[in-house]
Amino acid sequence: MSTIKVNKLEQRSGCTATVGGGAGKTVVVDATTVTLGRCGGAVNLASGASQTGFGRTGTVDWQTGSIKTSTFTAANGEGYFANTAGGAFTMNLPSGSAGAIVSVVDYTNTFQTNNLTISPNGTDKIAGTNANATLSTEGQSVTFVFVDSTEGWKNTQDSTSNVVGSAFITATGGTITTVCTNFKVHTFTGPGTFAVTGGSGPAATASYLVVAGGGGGGKDRSGGGGAGGYREGKTPATPYTASPIASTSGLTLSPGSYPITIGAGGPGVQAPQPASSDAGTGGVSTFSTITSAGGGRGGSGPGPFSAGGNGGSGGGSDAYGNPSGAPNMAAGSGNTPPVSPPQGNNGGVGVFNSPNGSGRGGGGGGAGAAGTSGTPGGNPGGNGVTSSINNTPTARGGGGGGSNCGSGGVTGGTGGGGKGGCSSSGSGSGSANTGGGGGGGRGCSPYIGGAGGSGIVIIRYKFQ
Numbered sequence: 001m002s003t004i005k006v007n008k009l010e011q012r013s014g015c016t017a018t019v020g021g022g023a024g025k026t027v028v029v030d031a032t033t034v035t036l037g038r039c040g041g042a043v044n045l046a047s048g049a050s051q052t053g054f055g056r057t058g059t060v061d062w063q064t065g066s067i068k069t070s071t072f073t074a075a076n077g078e079g080y081f082a083n084t085a086g087g088a089f090t091m092n093l094p095s096g097s098a099g100a101i102v103s104v105v106d107y108t109n110t111f112q113t114n115n116l117t118i119s120p121n122g123t124d125k126i127a128g129t130n131a132n133a134t135l136s137t138e139g140q141s142v143t144f145v146f147v148d149s150t151e152g153w154k155n156t157q158d159s160t161s162n163v164v165g166s167a168f169i170t171a172t173g174g175t176i177t178t179v180c181t182n183f184k185v186h187t188f189t190g191p192g193t194f195a196v197t198g199g200s201g202p203a204a205t206a207s208y209l210v211v212a213g214g215g216g217g218g219k220d221r222s223g224g225g226g227a228g229g230y231r232e233g234k235t236p237a238t239p240y241t242a243s244p245i246a247s248t249s250g251l252t253l254s255p256g257s258y259p260i261t262i263g264a265g266g267p268g269v270q271a272p273q274p275a276s277s278d279a280g281t282g283g284v285s286t287f288s289t290i291t292s293a294g295g296g297r298g299g300s301g302p303g304p305f306s307a308g309g310n311g312g313s314g315g316g317s318d319a320y321g322n323p324s325g326a327p328n329m330a331a332g333s334g335n336t337p338p339v340s341p342p343q344g345n346n347g348g349v350g351v352f353n354s355p356n357g358s359g360r361g362g363g364g365g366g367a368g369a370a371g372t373s374g375t376p377g378g379n380p381g382g383n384g385v386t387s388s389i390n391n392t393p394t395a396r397g398g399g400g401g402g403s404n405c406g407s408g409g410v411t412g413g414t415g416g417g418g419k420g421g422c423s424s425s426g427s428g429s430g431s432a433n434t435g436g437g438g439g440g441g442r443g444c445s446p447y448i449g450g451a452g453g454s455g456i457v458i459i460r461y462k463f464q
Helices: none
Strands: 078-082 089-092 101-106 116-119 133-135 141-146 153-159 170-172 175-179 183-188 192-198 205-211 230-233 256-261 285-287 290-292 351-353 358-360 385-387 394-396 456-462
Touching: 078 089, 101 116, 183 192, 205 285, 205 290, 230 290, 285 456
Parallel strands: 078 101, 089 116
Antiparallel strands: 101 141, 116 133, 141 153, 170 192, 175 183, 183 456, 192 256, 205 230, 205 456, 256 285, 285 290, 351 358, 385 394
16 A cells, blocks of 8 residues: 655645545545635535534524425424414424434414424423423424433424514505504595505505495485495404404505595485486495495485485385385395495385375485384484494494484484484485485475485504
8 A cells, every 4th residue: 555645735726626536435534633624715515415423503404395284204403394274283203312403383374273283202202291292373483402311302492473574564545643553544535545565474464444435315205325335354463343244354465556446425316306316326435355335325206206226235215105104115225236244234115104195215224234114203224333443433334314204304324324304304414434325305395315425445554
């Protein structure tokens, strides 16, 4: 065997110095201290090469190419992304040896709904107990290190915070207020644009309230206008007291522009009998994928007769010409077109009382209740509902009161419904930005019906 002894090897040309004889050969460097690389340089393993004997430094190799969706067995030195969106499952730990390390993280932020079970191997323990552990916190990530047979696997790192980059919404548009420190409220009483400039992921959700314009009241023993469609969605990220008809989920919003439409109130009949004009349906209100239908018009008396109109809430029918209290014209249907939860209710049916010729129009439907039918003292509009989305409890979506040919006006539904007219007073209009229906016109000249109230859009989200 030949031996070459030198004090120094120095590369004389080129960019690469090769030590070793190639495949199948072994290079042994035998010394007390071995230095690889130089200050500021890098030591790299060739592509596909592996290392042994260096030990671990408390880190794992994350298995990004293999997202776990069902029960599996972990390997020492590896970290896993566990997706429990499809159901709970188990991560089996490997056989414990001193220094072994395993990590796992909640991939879809669903551990709180579908838990991940951690199961030790054989007689191994987790924190001194030979039993399963459960991860049940949204966004949780943990790292286990095997210490010894007494304690077994110990959790050396536990993150129960769900950190999401640029998670919260930032936006412009409408009248902006800050409530409860961490929440923004955007209020639109006219058309505009809700522009989202930042935010993505699970935290970028918003609660919303979209109310359409109310229907106008009819003329001459007429029905009250129906309330504009009322649609509300409440995301758990923005806690407040919502209306009883609110959806339990809001909208997830990405950066972009969302046009806002605010429905105008439908006009009431503004001509004396026997003009053939009729009341008007309320205008639609929109935000993103949410559209609320305008309230149905109130039905009118002769010149010609008309039924209550369909819409978010239906208009009440007229009462003119109904012998012996039989209904003359049908009341309007609410929740038209249909959505879930329903955006409104049906109107009420008017009644004509023989032989004295007095009549009472049906009440317009409201967001929370149908319009009243056939009541001797008059038919109030259906009540609206109350929401605190803007931190102020406010009722909206009341139906207009039906007219009363006798004395005494008929109340509109709570939430902006207009008063029905009577022989001694005119009808009332629905309140602005509530979607309230207009009151039915009285049975004596000038027979004017009240206009519906305009709609509103309110958006609430967490911004920090």
